[in-house]
Amino acid sequence: MMVEAHLVDSKSTFSVFSHLLDARILRSLADMGFARPTLVQAKALPIALEGCDILARARTGSGKTAAYCIPIVQKILSAKSSLSASDEGYQVTRAIILVPTRELSEQVTTCLHSLLTYCEKEVIVVNSATGSSTHLQRALLADKPDIVISTPSRALGLLQSKTLNLSSLESFVIDEADLILSYGHDEDVRQIFTGGYLPKVYQSFLMSATMTDDVETLKGLALRSPAILKLEEDEDEASLLSQYSIQCSEVDKFLLTYVILKLRLIKGKCILFVNDVDRCYRLKLFLEQFSIKSCVLNSELPLNSRYHTVQEFNKGVYDYIIATDESGTHAEADYNDEPEEEGLQDGAGDELTSTQHVQTNPDEDIQLEPPSKKRKRPQKSPQPGPSKSKKQRHRTKSDKEYGVTRGVDFIDVACVLNFDLPTSSRSYTHRVGRTARAGRVGMSLSYVVPKDQWGKNKVVGCLESAKNDETVFAKIEKEQAARGSKIQEYKFDMKQVEAFRYRMDDALRSVTRSAIKEARIKELKTEIINSEKLKAHFEDNPLDLEYLRHDKPLHPTRIQAHMKHIPKYLLPRLAAAPALEVEEPKVGFAPFKKNSARGRGRGRGGRGGGGGSRGGKKKSDPLKKFR
Structure with missing residues (x-):
């Protein structure tokens, strides 16, 4: 994925993390052209590898995807290195990544495959958000892939059908957290957290471009004493x-x-x-x-x-x-009708734009919440509204x-x-x-x-x-x-x-x-x-x-x-670029010049170009005028 130049940490390189990262990961990063970590990567990697939960707010294009993919892959490689291939706990699903859209799931999958270039046999990745058939999904998940990428609705369906087992989960990621709930996944996310599908201890990552009420809700559901990375915008x-x-x-x-x-x-x-x-x-x-x-x-x-x-x-x-x-x-559609919008201006108003670069304040960009704060569990998930038919529900989710x-x-x-x-x-x-x-x-x-x-x-x-x-x-x-x-x-x-x-x-x-x-x-x-x-x-x-x-x-x-080209009389005087349209008809005119020359030779003057043409001017013979 493309990373913006101003978001790169020019003071460090990935070699600084050589004591934390596997050599195969570092080699893959070099192949991907990632010589230096971005600001969010430089801050998140050491904290993530220590096992802390992370809430990272950084704009689109800041390298958030790699910031959670790298530690996840490292943790899986470390866990497998101490186990034999015949061990029962060797091949289990250790990480799940939830994204709001299928398009984003494809991009995360591509990023992971690039990271796993030199260890693709050790770490298996499955994207369950694709439009594959249920039979194919079950076949892929039966092998207990190390990393599963999914949308919340698809993940919940797989968990309910017991196709996906997260009892050995070590890393839980919610990417684009500010969109997960606004895309209508709120009920699905709550059921994943409260349905007894997850183990008691696991590391969570919440990656978001903005800090909204939705992110605060997810923070209470998913995080426990998180390190909060706030990369302020310039x-x-x-x-x-x-x-x-x-x-x-x-x-x-x-x-x-x-x-x-x-x-x-x-x-x-x-x-x-x-x-x-x-x-x-x-x-x-x-x-x-x-x-x-x-x-x-x-x-x-x-x-x-x-x-x-x-x-x-x-x-x-x-x-x-x-x-x-x-x-x-x-x-x-209802976002602007919320009365809280005015109150959020000073806290989140300047975070909404994804067109500005970010800069960090080393003293303020990491905040640790008190360790006494425990993971919140909701009292009871809200009852859904009027029941819809399966067809309607499926169409809405897709x-x-x-x-x-x-x-x-x-x-x-x-x-x-x-x-x-x-x-x-x-x-x-x-x-x-x-x-x-x-x-x-x-x-x-x-x-x-x-x-x-x-x-x-x-x-x-x-x-x-x-x-x-x-x-x-x-x-x-x-x-x-x-x-x-x-x-x-x-x-x-x-x-x-x-x-x-x-x-x-x-x-x-x-x-x-x-x-x-x-x-x-x-x-x-x-x-x-x-x-x-x-x-x-x-x-x-x-x-x-x-x-x-x-x-x-x-x-x-x-x-x-005739609609393809613009007539000359319509062209504005100041529009210089459309000259291309005017010049296009000139291409391939050479044969017509040749034909027209031959036509003049055999025109009204008869064969050989002699006189006697009707209604036309008689051509003079230069030999008769010669003296």
Whole structure:
């Protein structure tokens, strides 16, 4: 995973931990390019290897994953070194890692496999959060893997069916702790802790980017006398992110997106966030009308396809991803309605942004709670609400285990475009945290629909979440201002943009509801097939992955060839980048020149170019005029 330069501890190297870490781990870290530990790793490793519980608050991209993976692997190697392979306690599950989304589970698995390059036979890792069949899951867990990665709902199901046994557990990790409960996993987490599945003594890790009430709840459930690592954020680094907003109607969202992307006003990779799956495909089909390629990312697609799409985007194969942020409309929709939000400003308000770097204060970044404080046990888990059918419950959980605003490691994102404004300031912070990372500059652009403009267009203007855009945006501005950031108005000449409206209207009319439905079914079928290939064929033929594209045109609507290029009379005077579009037709014109020359020779003058042409000027013979 990519680690930001300013978060690296320049004063130490991993060789400092050579007396604590196995040589094979140090060798793997060198292969991964980790010469120096990050700040959170340098603080957490010695404490973790002593056996203390840890609550670490550090921003996304600070190296939290390796901070808990390294001590876990070390503890397992140490435990196994003192046992023989025939010993009953040699092969048992010693660690479980809970993550909020399946995408994050894949990234943690990749990190662990990289660490285990030279000891993969000694330590077995299983990711139970993948979409594998129950039969396959049971077969994998029957071997008692050393480390299990899962989402809370999947882990609870495996524990209840006795497929997973944690009686010998030594390490319990909750990654992205601030999201675990907000994604609807609260009841599952409580049942895991109170259901008698865990031993009395084990080490716990809580890793989080923010300190919320959810984290405090988990802290009471999971931790006992924890060491608290607080890596404070550097407010000066907020200048790396430029935030802009535009007040516009629902239809103008499409117009502005077309102009911005077609004129290359944003250079580099861009994530476009929408609030539901239908709008995801509507926007993709709309951009296809202008030959702007993009790929989609939503909870309907198979996990393997989603993960591969992110990997290819990070490699630079795709420039535009249209991501459906369903968490912004469901799991976190009530965040801003809580009365406690004002009271949390001074304690957690400046912790919400994941776009700033961190710095440590050696005297204050580690706090130890009094040892007399014992692990809290809740009196009784709350009774669930009205019972739902199994199908409904399963569908809800699968939706909640998808997430792209946090945890997923997007690399080199130049811009985040909030095509649909999220329903909470917290979700906004998570979205814009995808850019301005690793010391690079980035920008965010948000469309805000005024209340009087909502619902005017019955086809694209009835998005329920957009009704409260102005209220939500006011809260977003307030929170960003409290952190020293300002959201500026994106200024442009609307007269020049208006010239593109007739082309936009033509393209938008082509994207009908039936076309969206057809595209949605087609994409899902294609990606299901691709997902099977990714699981089977592509494991044996990794090079073939290059031929698997996720941004192929769906084309259920009519595509007009002339829409691909922008006429010269529409080009704004100040837009320099679109010159590429004007120069494209010049390619391959050579044959036409050759044909036209031959045509002139055999034209109206007859064969051989002689006189006698009707209606044309008679060509003079140079030999007759010669004297």
